[in-house]
Amino acid sequence: MPDSKIALISGGGALPVEIARYLRRTGRPYIVIRIESLSDEALNEHPGHTLGLGDFMKLFEILSTEQCKAVTMCGYVQRPDFDTMKRDDVGARVLPTIQMAGRGGDDSLLRQLASVITAQGYHIEGAHEANPELLIGKGLQIGPDPSPEAMEDALEALRVAAAIGTLDIGQAVVVAGRITLAVEAQEGTQALLARIGTLNPALTGTLAKRKGVLAKLAKPIQDLRLDMPTIGLQTVEDASGAGLCGIVAKSHALLIVDKPAVFARAAELGLFIYGHDEH
Amino acid sequence: MPDSKIALISGGGALPVEIARYLRRTGRPYIVIRIESLSDEALNEHPGHTLGLGDFMKLFEILSTEQCKAVTMCGYVQRPDFDTMKRDDVGARVLPTIQMAGRGGDDSLLRQLASVITAQGYHIEGAHEANPELLIGKGLQIGPDPSPEAMEDALEALRVAAAIGTLDIGQAVVVAGRITLAVEAQEGTQALLARIGTLNPALTGTLAKRKGVLAKLAKPIQDLRLDMPTIGLQTVEDASGAGLCGIVAKSHALLIVDKPAVFARAAELGLFIYGHDEH
Numbered sequence: 001m002p003d004s005k006i007a008l009i010s011g012g013g014a015l016p017v018e019i020a021r022y023l024r025r026t027g028r029p030y031i032v033i034r035i036e037s038l039s040d041e042a043l044n045e046h047p048g049h050t051l052g053l054g055d056f057m058k059l060f061e062i063l064s065t066e067q068c069k070a071v072t073m074c075g076y077v078q079r080p081d082f083d084t085m086k087r088d089d090v091g092a093r094v095l096p097t098i099q100m101a102g103r104g105g106d107d108s109l110l111r112q113l114a115s116v117i118t119a120q121g122y123h124i125e126g127a128h129e130a131n132p133e134l135l136i137g138k139g140l141q142i143g144p145d146p147s148p149e150a151m152e153d154a155l156e157a158l159r160v161a162a163a164i165g166t167l168d169i170g171q172a173v174v175v176a177g178r179i180t181l182a183v184e185a186q187e188g189t190q191a192l193l194a195r196i197g198t199l200n201p202a203l204t205g206t207l208a209k210r211k212g213v214l215a216k217l218a219k220p221i222q223d224l225r226l227d228m229p230t231i232g233l234q235t236v237e238d239a240s241g242a243g244l245c246g247i248v249a250k251s252h253a254l255l256i257v258d259k260p261a262v263f264a265r266a267a268e269l270g271l272f273i274y275g276h277d278e279h
Numbered sequence: 280m281p282d283s284k285i286a287l288i289s290g291g292g293a294l295p296v297e298i299a300r301y302l303r304r305t306g307r308p309y310i311v312i313r314i315e316s317l318s319d320e321a322l323n324e325h326p327g328h329t330l331g332l333g334d335f336m337k338l339f340e341i342l343s344t345e346q347c348k349a350v351t352m353c354g355y356v357q358r359p360d361f362d363t364m365k366r367d368d369v370g371a372r373v374l375p376t377i378q379m380a381g382r383g384g385d386d387s388l389l390r391q392l393a394s395v396i397t398a399q400g401y402h403i404e405g406a407h408e409a410n411p412e413l414l415i416g417k418g419l420q421i422g423p424d425p426s427p428e429a430m431e432d433a434l435e436a437l438r439v440a441a442a443i444g445t446l447d448i449g450q451a452v453v454v455a456g457r458i459t460l461a462v463e464a465q466e467g468t469q470a471l472l473a474r475i476g477t478l479n480p481a482l483t484g485t486l487a488k489r490k491g492v493l494a495k496l497a498k499p500i501q502d503l504r505l506d507m508p509t510i511g512l513q514t515v516e517d518a519s520g521a522g523l524c525g526i527v528a529k530s531h532a533l534l535i536v537d538k539p540a541v542f543a544r545a546a547e548l549g550l551f552i553y554g555h556d557e558h
Binding site: 203 | 359466481
């Protein structure tokens with residue numbers, strides 16, 4: 001339903017802004033549901049409403065009044081403290097099921113949240129469906145051709161990332177010289193990359209002699225419409241600061257926020273971005 | 280060969296000191312091979328010699344002159360920069376094979392180092408064989424009985440640790456509320472525990488309401504004679520600071536350095552230490 005009216009439920013960060021701008025530019029009808037004290041201020045110039053995380057009754061009133069057909073959940077939301085968060089009447093009814101699902105992890109939480117929304121007759125669209133320009137392509141996207149060693153590290157990083165994804169641990173892994181330097185669980189990619197600089201220098205690269213690759217891969221359990229692995233300018237800066245030579249993902253399975261800026265900076269730093277395709 | 284003369288090749292930290300003291304106390308003949316600018320100063324009072332990391336000729340001369348039969352490698356050694364490290368004639372011959380093996384990871388490196396030593400006719404003894412008092416026992420070792428939730432986290436942490444061990448990633452994992460909060464790769468357990476405090480507080484425990492368990496488990500590839508998972512007073516302090524309720528390992532597969540102090544502190548902090556036995 002690419003032309004149906006869409007509501008962007010917008011957490012923090014630049015991703016929702018990019019989707020909103022794309023929708024405006026391409027003329028698709030849309031509204032933005034800004035989450036109180038979380039959404040980027042740049043969203044204020046788009047048509048929309050501001051809600052608290054627990055305001056489900058208001059959310060459904062708005063989706064109905066605005067005649068939306070599709071909903072995209074995007075942007076960063078830290079897991080709230082369910083025991084103390086404010087809620088309206090509908091929130092009070094659905095939040096316990098979401099909280100319960102959250103005990104199985106973020107993916108389970110998001111899936112339950114999505115099912116609450118689809119139960120009201122709305123179609124869930126992924127960020128990559130709402131704005132296909134965000135997706136990583138196939139093969140070398142930017143930067144120097146990976147050396148054979150870098151390609152080996154990239155494939156090993158993808159292999160380890162797939163394995164830790166299967167364990168429902170996390171999305172990101174850094175491998176250098178075929179050794180797994182760091183594995184992401186709940187700390188996020190920024191913290192993952194920051195600690196590369198604290199490791200034994202015999203294992204890591206430097207700005208002068210880059211070594212190692214960051215892989216970001218969705219977990220098999222993850223619904224890509226709800227949560228697709230994402231990189232942005234910060235990821236490129238951090239990966240470079242960690243002395244890595246590149247970033248790898250599965251082709252068409254990574255969102256690149258602000259792709260022109262990301263590609264320009266990666267080229268400048270001499271970092272490759274690669275969309276791996278098994279076929 | 281529990282009574283044969285043994286040489287302790289001693290890296291950093293308190294583990295070699297505890298083994299040396301045990302050997303002195305129990306009357307077994309021994310010498311300490313101190314590694315230059317790495318071994319604890321407390322080792323200076325024990326019979327022995329000080330060598331550089333690359334002094335293999337001197338090492339074998341000493342082992343022969345001292346009529347040692349067994350060798351234990353213990354204590355912390357950061358992987359050196361092989362390209363620049365000093366070496367004697369024998370070092371020059373064996374170090375390239377060790378460096379090459381190191382490309383497959385620390386376990387592979389240690390195994391090659393051990394094979395260089397056994398090739399000279401020496402028997403490798405594990406730290407836990409040289410000093411059996413260091414081993415964790417079976418069941419609750421100290422602290423409060425784990426709650427059912429804590430036991431669930433402990434078993435899940437052991438399960439995840441076994442899986443990441445199989446992937447040759449690392450030994451330690453923190454699980455809280457059945458969610459894997461952090462996975463250790465090359466950063467070590469101290470950094471692993473330090474970052475628990477940086478995570479979303481909705482996922483973690485506090486000193487007032489502890490939550491989550493640290494598991495430490497050898498990788499299947501790991502030779503326990505060369506490198507057994509280890510905890511000490513710092514681990515207990517860090518685990519407590521991270522708001523965890525306990526530490527779990529497989530029974531008889533974890534070294535506890537300075538066990539009396541570790542147990543006293545864990546009891547004081549209200550942290551359990553548990554040796555899991557599948558049977």
